[in-house]
Amino acid sequence: MNFKLSEEQELIRKNIREFAEKNVDPIAAEIDEKERHPAELFKKLAEGGWMGIPIPTQYGGSGADYLTNAIVVEELSRSCASTGFTVSIHVGIACMLILLFGNEEQKKKYLTPLARGEHMGAFVLTEPGAGTDVMAATTMAAKDGEFYVLNGTKTFISNGPLADTYIVFCWTDKAAGRKGMSSFIIPKGTPGLKPGEHFHKMGLRSSQTSEVVFKDCRVPKENLLGPEGAGMMNAMTGFDHGRVGISAQSVGILQAALDESIKYSKERVQMGSPIARHQAISWMIADMATDLSAARFLTYHAAWLKDQKLPFSKEAAMAKLFCAEKAMHHTIKAVQIHGGYGYIKGAKVERLMRDAKITEIYEGTSEAQRMVISGNVLR
């Protein structure tokens, strides 16, 4: 057993930390407040190769491993959970799905600009009536000669308003059940594809979330991602990868909560001593540090399994469940440690607490993770 990161992974962590302190920390509060997508920041991330870390260099990526990607999502999320998530969904799902299931032509045409960070990707699955229950989806792709014609409405799509490349899941044969769903790569500007209503959110506010509406959207059959009928399988594989990213995002949030709590509790004096000396506070911090360690190990282990080409679906679900719930739990504690000051805009812990909540919801709610895990262990 070896718990040590490679020298490259350690150096990359230091570099992305420095990058985040210089480029993300100064704008994190502002982009949250204004719900702004920081295009200038993503340009810099693209220049450093941070938008395609685990994608081979021949397809525009940086050619590192998945664990390195998790470390980078963690460090970015420590500064800004929205930024970490945007990288996570772009790389972990959009890029990975094309890498894993796309043909050579699709990798050249779509993956390469995505992995270079010149294009932004989106994962388009959820519908108003189909969240946890993916089978309840109603978006259809009807075959018409060399084309498919899509109709339906997708919702809560991250990067929805700004993506260049949409990975879309819909029925090609509803009667075939799980084997009746297919996935498509659809570039922005395709007639009939339109971002719909733009949502305002409690947290994760600089990530752009919207509906994506398909109205007689004609897509050539070359844009099928994988064979017809492979959509559900592709979506589940996408989730496995994405969940490692959300785990890493949660670890970053948790680390930030701990950083802030340590700093504040050493400075804030009440009843004659820094509040860190009061056991009620120091024990909260002890629990936070312990759960952070466990969360990080679960996350790195899931990423490591992926890098070893071993099954990691259960471990990704466990990591996602644990990390998300601990991030939520401890960001509430972090606000508690800050007292009234933690409830005021401008306190980082206030943003962390709002951002943490989403980790328990997207890419499968905590309940959905428990279904995956119990399904695995009760088999």
Next chain:
Amino acid sequence: MPDIVVCFKWVVDEAYIRRTSSGDLDFTSVDYKISEYDRNAIEAAVRLRDAYGGSVTAMTVSVPEATKGIKDALSRGPDNAVFIADPSFRDLESSQTAAILGGVIKSRMSCQLVICGEGSGDFYAQQVGPRLAEILGIPCATYVQKITIDGGQVIAERKAEDFVEVVAMPMPALVTVLPDIGTPRIPGVKDTLMASKKPVVTLGKGDLERIPEASLKTVGMKASRMERECEKFTVDTADIARFVGALQRKGVLR
């Protein structure tokens, strides 16, 4: 087209040093980093190469575990590295480091420009650069904030207290640089991954000439302590007078 040697030190990252309750320094879980000013030196060397051609060799004297430092340096743009390593090189003093660097440069390398950071992040003795220039028998400019190359000459802007001095030196020459020379880049992912593919010459104690004895001995190391006092004053006249008196006693006011 100068060939440049840039020297860097792999130092303890002070953020990881802990202070124990007895005032001792705890180094048990420290990480290391390239000394701050040396990162500026590497950046300066790489920018000069990009502007004038030639090559950049990064060079360090350290312990064998410092391989991460070599990768870190190479990820910042140099073409290759010389790694002079021995377990006994942990606490070298400036005179020894300069002697080792000088011996290797003299016997094995040809370069027109040597760049060092003004001082290292741990001791900031500012000795290695000037000593190395002496050993190599080449001119040296310290406190440099800008370097240009003009034919066979290095033009260096030296930052003095109230003015800037511009000096020209025939090459080969040595400069020690300040942070003003240029902000170090943050290496991208590929820069870090490619670093381990660049050539590194590793030398051990056996490859070196005799290393001079240390002339300094570290007897102990303690955290510095700041004595603080706290006294409360109100705004009534008597207290204000007492406050002024206290400041005078402390020498803050005369």
